Amino acid sequence: MIILLGSTGYVGSEFARVCKQQNIPYQCVGHRDVDLYNVAALAELLRSSGASFLVNCAGFTGKPNVDACELQRGECLLANAVLPERLAAACEQAGIPWGHVSSGCIYTGTKADGSGFTELDPPNFSFRQDNCSFYSGTKALGEECLQGAKECYVWRLRIPFDHRDSPRNYLSKVMNYQRLLDATNSLSHLREFVESCLYCWQHSVPYGIYNVTNTGSVTTREVVEMLRSSGLSNKQFDFFEDEEEFMRLAAKTPRSNTVLDNSKALAAGLPLSPVRDVIQLAIDNWQPAPQVGAAT
Numbered sequence: 642m643i644i645l646l647g648s649t650g651y652v653g654s655e656f657a658r659v660c661k662q663q664n665i666p667y668q669c670v671g672h673r674d675v676d677l678y679n680v681a682a683l684a685e686l687l688r689s690s691g692a693s694f695l696v697n698c699a700g701f702t703g704k705p706n707v708d709a710c711e712l713q714r715g716e717c718l719l720a721n722a723v724l725p726e727r728l729a730a731a732c733e734q735a736g737i738p739w740g741h742v743s744s745g746c747i748y749t750g751t752k753a754d755g756s757g758f759t760e761l762d763p764p765n766f767s768f769r770q771d772n773c774s775f776y777s778g779t780k781a782l783g784e785e786c787l788q789g790a791k792e793c794y795v796w797r798l799r800i801p802f803d804h805r806d807s808p809r810n811y812l813s814k815v816m817n818y819q820r821l822l823d824a825t826n827s828l829s830h831l832r833e834f835v836e837s838c839l840y841c842w843q844h845s846v847p848y849g850i851y852n853v854t855n856t857g858s859v860t861t862r863e864v865v866e867m868l869r870s871s872g873l874s875n876k877q878f879d880f881f882e883d884e885e886e887f888m889r890l891a892a893k894t895p896r897s898n899t900v901l902d903n904s905k906a907l908a909a910g911l912p913l914s915p916v917r918d919v920i921q922l923a924i925d926n927w928q929p930a931p932q933v934g935a936a937t
């Protein structure tokens with residue numbers, strides 16, 4: 642049985658869906674069930690539950706996007722940096738292996754030769770460089786807290802998307818933002834991300850950090866072209882001149898736009914497709930969000 646933290650969220654609810662579909666028993670645990678910051682209480686809950694694995698999707702992302710974290714720094718620091726440290730201690734005490742959902746947004750750009758960052762590259766978009774959003778800084782701190790954690794996976798998710806229209810889905814964001822920043826990014830198809838994380842546990846993949854992103858990278862303009870050529874959107878997309886204009890008009894804090902190298906994940910057998918294939922799949926199976934107030 643898996644203990645699932647953060648099951649009410651965008652990522653956690655996909656874990657719950659996949660567990661149901663794969664007949665994996667799971668129990669959702671939230672801050673209403675136990676003080677997640679109390680290591681002894683959490684370790685006791687884990688021991689008595691009979692769980693064999695814990696998945697942590699709890700975290701603070703800001704809504705509608707990371708700009709909101711700038712105004713909620715305490716909550717953001719607590720959920721993204723303190724919580725993983727407490728979970729590591731509780732899981733170690735209870736002798737339960739676990740996985741933590743981290744983010745690729747602790748990097749910016751590419752390596753000097755244009756290639757993506759690997760798990761061996763230290764973050765370059767964190768409080769240590771003092772160039773990042775508060776959100777990214779706390780996610781990098783969260784990873785620092787897990788250095789040396791035993792029996793722990795750190796799964797880096799990056800700008801998730803799938804076929805379900807949602808304010809959290811990158812494809813919906815691209816279709817709905819008034820103006821777009823043209824940037825090159827690695828992305829994670831949400832279902833493949835979750836299946837890859839569960840694969841780690843199911844196939845006893847060695848513990849450690851994994852860039853759980855689809856293979857390759859795309860530019861915003863390429864995504865727009867796919868949306869237009871498939872007929873999903875015929876909007877005239879408008880782009881910012883550059884990052885300076887984006888920062889001036891649309892953002893309160895810098896964004897991580899970056900490319901990650903997923904070869905460690907692929908070599909371990911994680912089921913991650915080429916990024917354009919899964920973008921096309923999501924577009925072809927697009928499900929518009931239900932209209933508010935629509936009859937059911």
Ligand SMILES: NC(=O)C1=CN([C@@H]2O[C@H](COP(=O)(O)OP(=O)(O)OC[C@H]3O[C@@H](n4cnc5c(N)ncnc54)[C@H](OP(=O)(O)O)[C@@H]3O)[C@@H](O)[C@H]2O)C=CC1
Nearest residue numbers: 647648649650651652653698699700720742743744798800
């Ligand atoms: N969505 C994205 O674009 C990306 C997300 N991630 C990471 O994935 C994880 C999940 O994100 P996502 O699902 O999008 O976020 P959501 O905001 O949709 O969900 C967050 C979840 O965490 C719980 N939570 C929030 N604060 C706390 C806290 N202090 N203690 C315990 N639980 C808390 C919430 O529970 P409740 O509702 O009860 O408060 C909710 O279940 C985060 O760690 C995030 O950093 C990484 C890359 C991209």
Ligand SMILES: Cc1cn([C@H]2C[C@H](O)[C@@H](COP(=O)(O)OP(=O)(O)O[C@H]3O[C@@H](C)C(=O)[C@@H](O)[C@H]3O)O2)c(=O)[nH]c1=O
Nearest residue numbers: 702706707744746799800801818820821822824891896
């Ligand atoms: C606000 C805005 C963003 N963008 C671009 C910037 C960036 O390339 C992309 C996503 O930016 P957003 O502000 O929507 O999302 P942001 O909150 O930066 O997204 C992140 O969420 C957190 C939780 C993560 O961990 C990241 O991996 C990523 O998914 O959209 C626009 O093109 N136009 C806009 O008006």
